[in-house]
Amino acid sequence: MNHSSRTRKLFILIAIGVFAVSMMVGAGRNTADRAVAGILDSVIKGGVVTIAVMEFADELDDGINDLLRQRGLEVQGMTKVVPVIRLGGRGGTQAGAAQVVGPAEQVEKVQAVAEFELRLGMLRGRALIPVATKNPLKGKVKGVSGVGVNASIKVRI
Numbered sequence: 026m027n028h029s030s031r032t033r034k035l036f037i038l039i040a041i042g043v044f045a046v047s048m049m050v051g052a053g054r055n056t057a058d059r060a061v062a063g064i065l066d067s068v069i070k071g072g073v074v075t076i077a078v079m080e081f082a083d084e085l086d087d088g089i090n091d092l093l094r095q096r097g098l099e100v101q102g103m104t105k106v107v108p109v110i111r112l113g114g115r116g117g118t119q120a121g122a123a124q125v126v127g128p129a130e131q132v133e134k135v136q137a138v139a140e141f142e143l144r145l146g147m148l149r150g151r152a153l154i155p156v157a158t159k160n161p162l163k164g165k166v167k168g169v170s171g172v173g174v175n176a177s178i179k180v181r182i
Contacts, residue, residue: 121179127172
């Protein structure tokens, strides 16, 4: 059994275990138990999505590139799939994957994409910022210049 196959099986077992634990914790009877379970559930789901993105990044990248080629939209430069996290806004907290594109030396620096919702009166938009850290919530967030976000896939957590 090769390393990739073992990692995938371990990932599936962890996901099943996380699901079981979140179901047990969510079965609490009082409001405080349910509130803690809700927070724990969001953290667990976000972690599982992030681990899945990191594990299947190459397959996601190939899939996005194949889809774009079929539509006649092939990109120039290096592409890479990294975790993306969206904080707050009307869609709530979300986690997923984003494909970044640009010069190879810059794309290699990207560890994640941070997404923020911006509001200015009636106008609303989203900023997708490739960053050189895996955890845009912690420490100094440094954007990576010359890299764009080509695609984004998210699930609500």
